[in-house]
Amino acid sequence: xxxxxxxxxxxxxxxxxxxxxxxxxxVERLAAFNGQIFGEGVSGMTSGLILHHPQTRPHHWLxxxxxxxxSIVSSLCLIPWQWRYEDVIxxxxxxxxxxxxxxxxxxxxxxxxxxxxxxxxxxxxxxLGIIQGIPYFYRQFGYEYAxxxxxxxxxxxxxxxxxxxxxxxxxxxxxxxxxxIPLLMSLYQETTSGLNISAVRSADxxxxxxxxxxxxxxxxxxxxxxxxxxxxxxxxxxxxxGFGDGLILxxxxxxxxxxxxxxxxxxxxxxxxxxxxxxxxxxxxxxDLIRAAGNWGAQDNGSYAWQIHLVDVARLLLKLKPVLxxxxxxxxxxxxxxxxxxxxxxxxFELHFDRGELRTVRSVGFIDGGEIRIPPLLLAQLIFxxxxxxxxxxxHKDVSVWGEGKYVMDILFPKLEAFIYTTx
Numbered sequence: 001x002x003x004x005x006x007x008x009x010x011x012x013x014x015x016x017x018x019x020x021x022x023x024x025x026x027v028e029r030l031a032a033f034n035g036q037i038f039g040e041g042v043s044g045m046t047s048g049l050i051l052h053h054p055q056t057r058p059h060h061w062l063x064x065x066x067x068x069x070x071s072i073v074s075s076l077c078l079i080p081w082q083w084r085y086e087d088v089i090x091x092x093x094x095x096x097x098x099x100x101x102x103x104x105x106x107x108x109x110x111x112x113x114x115x116x117x118x119x120x121x122x123x124x125x126x127x128l129g130i131i132q133g134i135p136y137f138y139r140q141f142g143y144e145y146a147x148x149x150x151x152x153x154x155x156x157x158x159x160x161x162x163x164x165x166x167x168x169x170x171x172x173x174x175x176x177x178x179x180x181i182p183l184l185m186s187l188y189q190e191t192t193s194g195l196n197i198s199a200v201r202s203a204d205x206x207x208x209x210x211x212x213x214x215x216x217x218x219x220x221x222x223x224x225x226x227x228x229x230x231x232x233x234x235x236x237x238x239x240x241x242g243f244g245d246g247l248i249l250x251x252x253x254x255x256x257x258x259x260x261x262x263x264x265x266x267x268x269x270x271x272x273x274x275x276x277x278x279x280x281x282x283x284x285x286x287x288d289l290i291r292a293a294g295n296w297g298a299q300d301n302g303s304y305a306w307q308i309h310l311v312d313v314a315r316l317l318l319k320l321k322p323v324l325x326x327x328x329x330x331x332x333x334x335x336x337x338x339x340x341x342x343x344x345x346x347x348x349f350e351l352h353f354d355r356g357e358l359r360t361v362r363s364v365g366f367i368d369g370g371e372i373r374i375p376p377l378l379l380a381q382l383i384f385x386x387x388x389x390x391x392x393x394x395x396h397k398d399v400s401v402w403g404e405g406k407y408v409m410d411i412l413f414p415k416l417e418a419f420i421y422t423t424x
Contacts, residue, residue: 005059008116015067018112020059021050030063033072037099041217041241045424046077046097052212053424054204055080060093060120062113064104074100076113078120081130081423082200084192085384086323089200090316092128093121095138114141121311127319129309143307144377146384147197147418151303153290154246155279159297160268167258168265172226176235180224181206187235187253188421194286197384197418205423209237217241218424220250225259234259238270239282246280247271251421252289260292284419306420308380313349316383318361324412328356331411340408343367344376345398371405373398382409385416 008020027050035043060078079094181203192198213219225234237251267279283290328336340351348367352360381387389409392399
């Protein structure tokens, strides 16, 4: 939304200047530039996010301009999210739509914009930086793979029985409208309640998905499943663009076995009508439809992962205080009183527990040794339950966790189930 904020303007070298968008003309210029790099769908997504997404702000959209030609040559944006970590809401800032004209590459433009992006994360008290980016590149900026992304199962059409047509005929189907938002919010809440980590999706997010993603790379359809009485009992979303050439199912609500069969048959019909050779289900492994489809031949094709940057380790751990205290209270270490020092090699953090309460978390600077030593980027994998301590020790020889510290870390940071459904 083009709400009033102070535009960012910082001269760089060689007649280049880093700016944030300031007016409608900047929106149009930036959308055109991103479309030039990525295609028309990203052009539409750029303007749609700026003008209609409930959380984006003008100063979140950075670009580098060559003053000699008044043309944009590089860009980067911050897309705000809220992630739910059990019962704690975390503020996450996605780095998105990163691009540079080929003739301007290797000049440090992305690095300069990333530095400003991370300044904004700190200034606005974001807990996480997140990105769906290309492999390896973003490690230089402090990002590490830590939350599943694009987990997907493929289902061949011949595995969906034509005998399910009778079940299919016992339900009704229609596209969702903005009037359905309260129902969709309720079904989404039920859907994500079984996940340890998920995205928070407000009524405004649903409104964006239903009204403002048309013509973008994230365009999707939202459908409702109705019972024989016409009562909506479930929903699903189809992405119109994405990886592979299958019909992409990106989301479903909770479904009983009959509803799952009916939906699979609907998906088969839709795939045939749209000349899609198979169904790609981008869903978590515990999703009801995945559990059902797995019984009829759906194949797990793995996943990519969100890359995570921890903006302020001490502040994040203290924000997770209710979760960490609850894990301690439910363990044999209930009533724990001790200082737990997590040494990230370059900097260590002390967690002070007093009778099970996490009193403080603070940086103690550089220390040598200790019973808990973890390379700094791997802490995100541990906090978000992507890997256990034992898995990290097996993968990385510079992870050293032993003694009571090992027991404490196993309790504080168990494996978790995370899945992030999009908000745009």
